Amino acid sequence: TQLLEQSPQFLSIQEGENLTVYCNSSSVFSSLQWYRQEPGEGPVLLVTVVTGGEVKKLKRLTFQFGDARKDSSLHITAAQTGDTGLYLCAGGGGADGLTFGKGTHLIIQP
């Protein structure tokens, strides 16, 4: 079983600050995905990273896939209250479906 560990588990910062959350595994993944989930809703896909070392930007969000394809990070610049949510990384997607980490609960204080 491929496990994904996310850190930190909880993060509360002030609006305007920058932050980075991490997703790590001892296994190699062919791709990793990041999802954002709001309370009472299903996860929504933010990005998929495929190539080792790849960097993708989505407005103020920057996603990086590690060179060895075992880890990924999400960096948010100038956080806004609308960024509040549960950020999940997921990998796999083959015969056993996607494996999710436990997520980082992010709270942006006004």
Place this chain on the structure above:
Amino acid sequence: DTGVSQDPRHKITKRGQNVTFRCDPISEHNRLYWYRQTLGQGPEFLTYFQNEAQLEKSRLLSDRFSAERPKGSFSTLEIQRTEQGDSAMYLCASSLSGGEGAIYGYTFGSGTRLTVV
């Protein structure tokens, strides 16, 4: 296409009762997944279908759980003799198959929140 739909959104049931949830996936997607999510945790894989065939089941899926996708379109998840430990959000997702699903990701429904009292 309006995305993945799940019904009901909320279900409260007494311990020992049977419950059934429905999921309508995106019509172009041939894979359909069921996940369970408890408070503060990430989604845990339960089972998935490729068209009407159930291809994989997690060991989390006890014999009280059964899922069907009779015509390769909508799916149902039934829990018999519910227990308090079954209380969770049950999420359905759909995707294109295989490598394309891994690239383009899963589209999740809003889930069914089950509370067993």
